[in-house]
Amino acid sequence: MHLGIDLGGTKIEAAILDAAGNFLFRERIATPQGDYPATLCAIQSLVSKAESALGQPVVAVGVGHPGSANPLDGRIRNANSTCLNGQTLQADLQALLQRPVKLANDADCLALSEATDGVARACASVFGVILGTGVGGGWVIHGQLHQGPNGLAGEWGHNPLPISSPEELPGPACYCGKKGCIEAWLSGPALVADYQRQTHDQTITDVPALVNAAAQGNHNAQQTLDRHTQRLARALATLINAVDPAAIVLGGGVSQRPGLINDLYAALPAHVFLPAGTPLQTKILLPAFGDSSGVRGAARLF
Numbered sequence: 001m002h003l004g005i006d007l008g009g010t011k012i013e014a015a016i017l018d019a020a021g022n023f024l025f026r027e028r029i030a031t032p033q034g035d036y037p038a039t040l041c042a043i044q045s046l047v048s049k050a051e052s053a054l055g056q057p058v059v060a061v062g063v064g065h066p067g068s069a070n071p072l073d074g075r076i077r078n079a080n081s082t083c084l085n086g087q088t089l090q091a092d093l094q095a096l097l098q099r100p101v102k103l104a105n106d107a108d109c110l111a112l113s114e115a116t117d118g119v120a121r122a123c124a125s126v127f128g129v130i131l132g133t134g135v136g137g138g139w140v141i142h143g144q145l146h147q148g149p150n151g152l153a154g155e156w157g158h159n160p161l162p163i164s165s166p167e168e169l170p171g172p173a174c175y176c177g178k179k180g181c182i183e184a185w186l187s188g189p190a191l192v193a194d195y196q197r198q199t200h201d202q203t204i205t206d207v208p209a210l211v212n213a214a215a216q217g218n219h220n221a222q223q224t225l226d227r228h229t230q231r232l233a234r235a236l237a238t239l240i241n242a243v244d245p246a247a248i249v250l251g252g253g254v255s256q257r258p259g260l261i262n263d264l265y266a267a268l269p270a271h272v273f274l275p276a277g278t279p280l281q282t283k284i285l286l287p288a289f290g291d292s293s294g295v296r297g298a299a300r301l302f
């Protein structure tokens with residue numbers, strides 16, 4: 001039995017799947033806030049619970065986590081759960097649990113879950129995108145997660161926004177220290193900030209409110225969503241031109257707005273390197289498993 005752990009900022013979810021993708025075990029607990037040793041112990045308690053519930057040993061544990069592990073020293077970097085940063089999470093968990101542990105970030109888990117038995121299960125190569133608080137990506141080829149020698153595969157969110165107009169330069173500051181990153185334009189907070197910059201209206205403070213305002217006829221809100229779609233199309237076109245995935249799965253809260261997929265199909269051909277009129281073969285999909293993708297992908301890491 002392989003246990004998947006989705007280590008989030010507010011909850012830790014654990015699951016064991018059968019070969020058909022059904023949950024044999026599933027449990028959620030609150031994440032100990034800002035406490036790394038307590039987080040390790042919480043994961044240990046979930047392993048014990050799974051073994052008691054199913055009466056079998058857990059032979060390996062896959063963990064989906066924020067940020068990424070540096071391949072050189074194993075230390076976690078760029079995690080918004082900051083108590084993880086600088087920690088050797090894989091080595092510490094293996095020492096505590098006395099069994100193999102694999103790590104991946106949340107976008108890796110989305111891509112692996114959807115490529116294995118989700119919406120992209122028939123696709124040979126799958127790029128999973130998370131548009132949420134940040135912008136991440138994960139890359140799965142023939143069912144195998146590809147993380148790369150720098151552990152950077154999928155980190156397209158910190159490329160500059162392509163084909164920027166003069167008004168878009170140098171672009172909003174990103175937490176990574178650069179300006180005009182894709183994440184600084186396309187994340188949920190970035191989308192709302194774009195609206196506020198254009199309108200000086202501070203009453204809309206999250207993506208659902210912005211989408212709702214557009215649906216109610218707020219012209220500026222609709223224009224903000226349209227700009228976001230066009231920018232996303234430019235960013236995805238560079239991915240398609242570089243690696244040409246069979247499918248792109250769009251996860252995260254910002255991907256859930258109505259009409260986005262159709263709008264992207266309309267906007268992409270202008271930026272993809274295909275002769276005019278050639279139909280785009282790339283599948284642009286929404287995830288089959290929504291919020292469960294993290295734990296499902298983690299359970300598929302072995």
Ligand SMILES: [Zn+2]
Binds near residue numbers: 157174175176181184
């Ligand atoms: Zn950045």
